[in-house]
Amino acid sequence: MNDALTLNGCLILSALLFGIGLVAVFGRRSAILVLIGIEFMLNAAVINFVAFWRFAHPSSDGMMFSIFAIAVAAAEAGVGLALVIALYRHRRSVRIDEIPPASE
Amino acid sequence: MSIPFLIIAAVILASAWAAVSLRNLVHCGLCAALSFLATGTLYLYLNAEFLGLVQLMVYVGAVAVLILFTVLLTRPATEAADAVPTKRPAFWKGALIAITVGGAVASCLAVYAAPKASTAPELSIQEIGRLLTASQQNVLALIIVALLMTTALIGALLLAAPAEEDTKGGGA
Known part of the structure; x- marks a missing residue:
């Protein structure tokens, strides 16, 4: 039914989504938006896993990888947002250009 | 390319771009949730039903809510950041780097002859x-x-x- 659907389409979509994640990581100064950008980049990677599972390598490995990648991404989001809250508590700011170096 | 895939891809990319470029962080969080939701739809469309459900529960249910909670808990700081005019040149510099990277990868993929899908795997x-x-x-x-x-x-x-x-x- 989806003969016209191709691997290339999914891969291009995930490359563009990864690019949008990079925009947030490089261009925004709010730590929360940087984390959202990282989530987009992880999502792009999972889209790649699913696309290759669907079109090129239909064993269960791609699915297992995607599940574990999502689990790790969820843990990362939890720790990252907790860091943002800790940062806010200490500095009253969530802007990454106001974070002092770790050695201080 | 099939029409449903194009619609899903357009929603993913448009809401992701809105999430990284809007000024108000609450709007950013909601647009990110929409993008995660559309990604889950894409998984369902690609026959990965378990992953689609996991995406809905983990990303839309947990991560997006966590992001919104963080935005609201740090509200004074984010409001102050909103009041300060964003450094636009920095954003566009970042966008230039990212569009170069994403565009380069995408343009390589556009000419790449991928293997044809045989049948959708069932899992x-x-x-x-x-x-x-x-x-x-x-x-x-x-x-x-x-x-x-x-x-x-x-x-x-x-x-x-x-x-x-x-x-x-x-x-x-």
Whole structure:
């Protein structure tokens, strides 16, 4: 039914989504938006896993990888947002250009 | 390319772009939730039904809500950041780098002759459960991920909890 659907389409979509994640990581100064950008980049990677599972390598490995990648991404989001809250508590700011170096 | 895929891809990319470029962080969080939702739809469309459901529960249900909670908990700071005019040149510099990277990869892929899809692989939820618990290495990975999640959540709790200088011995 989806003969016209191709691997290339999914891969291009995930490359563009990864690019949008990079925009947030490089261009925004709010730590929360940087984390959202990282989530987009992880999502792009999972889209790649699913696309290759669907079109090129239909064993269960791609699915297992995607599940574990999502689990790790969820843990990362939890720790990252907790860091943002800790940062806010200490500095009253969530802007990454106001974070002092770790050695201080 | 099929029409449903194009619609899903357009929603994913448009809402992701809105999430990284809007000024108000609450709007950013909501657009990110929409993008995660559309990604889940894409998984369902690609026959990965379990992953689609996991995406809905984990990203839309947990991560997006966590992002919105963080935005609201740090509201004074984000409001102050909104009031300050954003440094637009920095944003466009970042966008230029990212569009170069994403565009380069995408343009390489546009000419890449991918293998044709034979038939959609079938992997039911029962099958995934059996795979996760039957094979030795998957069980090990599952346990490691469970430990990782527990450690990460305890760590997140410790990081976000209010500092109590006087109750901990030897503090400052």
